[in-house]
Amino acid sequence: MRKQDSTNARNEELILRNCGMAYTLHVIGGRWKASILYNLLEGRMRYNELRRAIPGVSERMLVAQLRELEEHGLVKRNVFPEVPPRVEYELTELGKSTEAMLQCMSAWGNMHRQKEQVVAAQ
Amino acid sequence: MRKQDSTNARNEELILRNCGMAYTLHVIGGRWKASILYNLLEGRMRYNELRRAIPGVSERMLVAQLRELEEHGLVKRNVFPEVPPRVEYELTELGKSTEAMLQCMSAWGNMHRQKEQVVAAQ
């Protein structure tokens, strides 16, 4: 839960208003969101498929991150009224619009991580 | 301080190893880093210049975020042995190499934020 009247919350709002980059970080930042988006870029997936595809994620965290992505309009949740239940997650158009950006971030990250390993090995 | 043996810390390490995107988020994510990088892309700046340019940041946080950027090799700290002291911060080559990515994130963020405001106004 957020406290509306904390300096922390006010600072975040302030930055989100002024800085598109911070806004992006706010939307796609979060421990498991990169992994979720990465998987969904390949196509729709069921809840438990995602869970198995992302090692280490707990149910609570997976749901929480999916809900946040849904709130921000990147992910759509489709519920099929079946038994056993079936819920599929897929990217919205807005979600898909992140692809180029995410690839850019992925490429930069992979490159940078390599450099760090070279330095650490010396 | 990080606890090396927490699930939290282990999960983060796991993700950083496997996902370039998560690595990038780890390096440029943090409340004030977007603002710092944005300012330094224009050229070198003194500590207090940065502080005045970033409304809301406290000294402790500004220093902490600068140190992290320095550790990751994005920012260089230049100390001039003068009185009063002068310390200038500037982007390294690696820091500059983020420019295209940051602009991409900035553009996406600005676009998405606009959409959200349109939706909220209805």
Place this chain on the structure above:
DNA sequence: TTAAGTACTAACAAAAAAGTAAGTATGCGA
């Protein structure tokens, strides 16, 4: 002589994010 400016640091407190454990309802196969 007092205040302001320089660039910080340290000890601490508050807030937010992440993780743990157990429980929900339903149906199917053994």
Place this chain on the structure above:
DNA sequence: TCGCATACTTACTTTTTTGTTAGTACTTAA
């Protein structure tokens, strides 16, 4: 009828991040 599978939810604890306050040492201007 026991356990497993589906897709979660709730209450709670731990860890991490962010913010607060006061202090450092030096110089110049009022």
